[in-house]
Amino acid sequence: MFLKFTKEQRIGFFLLFAIIIALQLIYFFADFSSVSQNDSDKQQWLALQTKVDSLKLLKSNEKQTIYLFNPNFISDYKGYKLGMSVEEIDRLLAFRKQNKFVNSAKEFQAVTKVSDSLLNAIAPFFKFPDWVNHRRGDNEYENFSNKTFVKKEKIVIIDINQATQEDLIKINGIGEAISLRILTQKEKLGVFVSMEQMKEVWGLSPEVILSLNKHFAITKLPDLNKIDINNASLKELSMFFYFKNNLARQIVKYRSMNGDFKNIEDLIKINDFPVDKAKYISLYLSF
Incomplete structure (x- = not known):
């Protein structure tokens, strides 16, 4: 007995076979390597991103290391990193411009007006010169000593x-x-x-x-072979410790043009004369 199909059924069967054959051809001839390669690259990027995220987490949890430092030399940036305000930093810089130094955490707070909480946080990292620490240690020792039994050493000058x-x-x-x-x-x-x-x-x-x-x-001023400033030769003046060659030449030139020097005030009129030392230089000279 033969199966009898309608025209529409036969067309349907034909289309089904055509689709199956087309899928088979695609399977055998299509290149899927690029898709797998893309998937592989994606997996590598995901693994790398995971590593980056873990490093960022470690960095965020890492505590900032603070090394010992002398608070007298805190810069704007250093003060900002320590948590100081602009006003507090400016107070310290203004204090240092007067050629003054803080020698303890207490003095640092008195100058900058930092809060107690900030001082307690940064003071353990203060490092002052050794002579400051020794001085402070000596003072602390004296506070606990019984001065009744301390015998002062007599200083012989x-x-x-x-x-x-x-x-x-x-x-x-x-x-x-x-x-x-x-x-x-x-x-x-x-x-x-x-x-x-x-x-x-x-x-x-x-x-x-x-x-x-x-x-x-200087318990007694010894006898000096004083330099006769008005008659000494250029060579003799140049041999004096405080008169270098150039200054000695200027002294001779000034003397020849203006006459004898009457006192040290005449000498300090010469350019480059060490005015700050004039008081004791005059003791080596005769006018």
Whole structure:
């Protein structure tokens, strides 16, 4: 018995077979590698993005490291990073422009007016010079000492022109090298006429000079072979410690054009004369 299909059914069967054949052809001849490649690239980018996100999370959780610093030298940017306001930073900068220094966290707060909470947060990172810490330590020690039993050492003043290297080394902060510089300076000058001349010795800090002044002095002005400023030759003037060649030439020139110098006030009229040292330079001269 034969199956009998209508015309519409036969057309339907034909279209179905055509679709099946077309799908088979697409399967065998179409290239799906680009799709798989795109999927692979997408997976790599997703993995990379996950790694980036994890690094960002670690960075956000990372605490900022603060190193020890001297609060006297806080810049605008440093102060901003520490949490200081513009006004607080400006107060510190104005204070420093006066050539002043804060030497403790308490002084820092008094100058800048920072809050107690901010001071407690940043003060542990303050680092002051060693001599400041030593001074503070000495003061703290004195507060707990019984001054009734403290015997003050009697200081014997020594004439700085009679001091030996052993005498100088006894001062805290003066070693063999600096003591030799002081003695060499004395040889160049002949003698010291003022303790102010200690400031001219390279390597002596203000604190050491202060200590020197407590133990040494000009007890008696020694006899000097004074320079006759109105008759000394150019060579003789150039050999004087405070008169370099150029200044010596100007002295001779001024003397020839204006006559004799009557006092130190006439000398300081010359260009480049060390006016700040005139008081004790005059002690080496005769008019």
